[in-house]
Every structure is written in C-alpha cells, then in structure tokens.
Amino acid sequence: VAPALFLLFWSSGFVAAKLGLEGAEPITFLALRFCIVTVLLFALALVVRAPWPRRPVVIGHILVTGLIMQAVYFGAAYLAFDAGVTAGGLALIVGMQPVVTAVLAAPLLGERVGPWQVFGLVLGVAGIVMVLAEKLAAGLGTPFGVAVAVLALFSITTGTLYQKHFCPRFDLWTGGTLQFAVAAVATSAVALCFEDNSISWSPAFAWSLAYLVLVNSIVAIALLNLMLRRGEAGRVASLFFLVPPGAALVAWLVLGETLGPTALFGMAVATVGVALVVRRRNSGIS
Numbered sequence: 001v002a003p004a005l006f007l008l009f010w011s012s013g014f015v016a017a018k019l020g021l022e023g024a025e026p027i028t029f030l031a032l033r034f035c036i037v038t039v040l041l042f043a044l045a046l047v048v049r050a051p052w053p054r055r056p057v058v059i060g061h062i063l064v065t066g067l068i069m070q071a072v073y074f075g076a077a078y079l080a081f082d083a084g085v086t087a088g089g090l091a092l093i094v095g096m097q098p099v100v101t102a103v104l105a106a107p108l109l110g111e112r113v114g115p116w117q118v119f120g121l122v123l124g125v126a127g128i129v130m131v132l133a134e135k136l137a138a139g140l141g142t143p144f145g146v147a148v149a150v151l152a153l154f155s156i157t158t159g160t161l162y163q164k165h166f167c168p169r170f171d172l173w174t175g176g177t178l179q180f181a182v183a184a185v186a187t188s189a190v191a192l193c194f195e196d197n198s199i200s201w202s203p204a205f206a207w208s209l210a211y212l213v214l215v216n217s218i219v220a221i222a223l224l225n226l227m228l229r230r231g232e233a234g235r236v237a238s239l240f241f242l243v244p245p246g247a248a249l250v251a252w253l254v255l256g257e258t259l260g261p262t263a264l265f266g267m268a269v270a271t272v273g274v275a276l277v278v279r280r281r282n283s284g285i286s
Helices: 002-020 026-047 056-082 087-094 097-109 115-137 143-166 172-194 203-229 233-254 261-283
Strands: none
Touching (some): 002 233, 026 056, 026 203, 056 087, 056 143, 056 172, 087 143, 087 261, 097 115, 097 143, 097 261, 115 261, 172 203
C-alpha cells in the first residue's frame, strides 16, 4: 500500500502546484511552502527525537543537496508551470529522471549501462518530443517553459547523483529539515528580489498549499521512511514510470487538461522507456 500511496501523492503534487500558482507568483509560492515545511519537519524531528548530523562535511553535503533538489528543481518546475507547461507535460519531462540518472551514472559513478537502458532513453526522448510537439502546436506552453522544465529534470538528476555519492544515508526528518531550510532561505531571497510577493488567498490556493505541505512533503516523506525501514524502496523506483500517466490522469480530472492522439502515444512510448530502465536497474541486469 505504501508505494502506491507514495506514487499517488507524488503524481498529485504536479496538479496541486499548478493550481496553487493561480494565487501567487512561482518563487513566492515555493518559498511559502518551504518555510512552512521547514517548521513542521523541525517540530516532527524533535518529537521523534531524530538524530541530527554532527560532522560539518556531512551537513554541508546535505545543504548542497537541498539547494539542488529542492530550490533549483522545484523553482525550475514552478517557472515551467508559470510559462504554460501542463502538469502532465512537466511530469513526463521530470519523470525521465531515472533514465537520465542511469545513463549519467556510468561515467560519474562507474555503474554499467546496458543496451536496454540506452533503448529506454531513446524511447523516453521520442515520447517527450511527441507530447511537447502537440502541446506547443496547440499553444500550451512556450520554449522557455520547456527549457526550464528540462532544467528541472537535470537538477533533480544532479541532486540524486550528488546525494548518492556524498551523503547517501541520513535521517529523513532532520536531513529533510536542513534541506528545506536552505531551500526556504534561497527561494525567499529570490522572491524578495524579483517578485512582488503578493498572494491572492482563495479556497483553491489554501487547499493547494496545504496539500503540498502536509501530503506531498510530510506524508510522502513518512511513507518513504517506512518503505526504507521495511526494505521496500525498490518498489518506489518500480512505480516511478507511472508518475507521468498518473499526473496526466489527475490533471484531466482536476484541471481538465487533455492529451491528443499523438501526445497519448508519446506518453505511452516514454512510459515504456522509463519502465525498461527502472526494471533493468532493479533486477541488476545490464
């Protein structure tokens, strides 16, 4: 149940973010989210008496990971939303993260990449091209939006590889607090310098913020912690290729976003590509 719930909450986060941006500029909305999450995670870490990292070098690596995987990744993703990229389209682009990670892990971490993983990368890229071509032709999104969406993809990939190499193990509550804290500081500074920081409060905005803070950030981390303790984290990777179609389904139900025949076929092709890479990595076959 935990992997399925984690998948649902992660997929729905794309839609909640897209909805919330109707009430605030992207970085302002993100900074508000990060500030609230930091306070809640810090309180939870104190309640469960989670161990804090003590070595300065480890703390530094956790903070760098937080900047890359939280501030840069989500900042680019929210800017892509603001530029018109759909929830399903963004989910498809960043859903290629396991594929890009598998390919880059070869030169950076010495991991083997087999022909099936290369084939999966080709399928994933082809699927993305088909989806984006249809969306751009319909006036949904801009080249800038696609560019920052790709930036989001490479930032989460870089952050994943950095964390795997420099700080692969740390407590999710205290480490998460540090990561969200540094991301809150960075995004707040950017928002104060480049945005007007106005917020239009509405039931939809409040629901979106609450969902992203409580469900997407807190509950999802708790589920991940549970799966790690039970040795089920591999199931998350196995289900990761379902995030783009899951987000597209939720976006259709909540936002009315639709996919034409070409985009649907492209989504299917990209999903198969990610599935090939993820399953090959989990089985240890290359």
